[in-house]
Amino acid sequence: MAKVSPSILSADFSALGACCRTVLDAGADMLHFDVMDGIFVPNISFGVPVLKSIHKAFPQAFWDVHLMIERPAEYVAAFAKAGASLISFHLESEGDPAETLAAIRAAGCKTGIVLKPGTPASAAAPYLAGVDLVLVMSVEPGFGGQKFQPAACEKLRALAAMRKASGAHFLLEVDGGINAETGRMCTEAGADILVAGSAVFAAQNPAAAVRTLAEL
Ligand code: DX5
Ligand code: ZN
Secondary structure, X not given: OOEEEEEHHHOOHHHHHHHHHHHHHOXXXXXXXXXXXXXXXXXXXXXXXXXXXXXXHOOOOOEEEEEEOOOHHHHHHHHHHHOOOEEEEEOOOOOOHHHHHHHHHHOOOEEEEEEOOOOOHHHHHHXXXXXXXXXXXXXXXXXXXXXXXXXXXXXXXXXXXXXXXXXXXXXXXXXXXOOHHHHHHHHHOOOOEEEEOHHHHOOOOHHHHHHHHHOO
């Protein structure tokens, strides 16, 4: 059984509350909140005020906040205050990852590091002992609806092996192009959490899509 984190980037923003309600009622374990600044990635999504408002509507939900921004450390406190449960940031962004992790922890959130497709698993090694989540991107960050890159499975396997060898306890999450077929490849490679945007919110039946992914 996989944990499922539907990415609300693909939701209908005119009915965001209803979209969240549907997937939570279907058993989604958390909600994935993609923050893009137009600098780290060539797209702009949403930020602190949207999280504040949707968190207020669903205070019990686990808010899985994925920062695709150039200077994550500067925004940790604001996202934590707005209701983030976990904050993940890219190892490729600016700043000392150890300091950003400390800031996330100090703000009372769980911690996550993210690797772009071109970043090797070994880049995560220095942080694995103290991190709650490692997110492997299976597309270039910036847009929903892209095609899954199968090389992510190799990286998941490598990180799962590093976890076993080190005795660390982080969860492995994968994000980008996840559907029933690619999601199974990822859980077989060691992924614990599947992020899915278009496969859930563009589906005829989003609730059924969540349940299908959860069974993988
Ligand atoms: C991409 C985002 C993803 C995106 C996934 O940069 O990090 O979370 O919403 O969308 P799909 O599942 O459509 O690839
Ligand atoms: Zn994401």
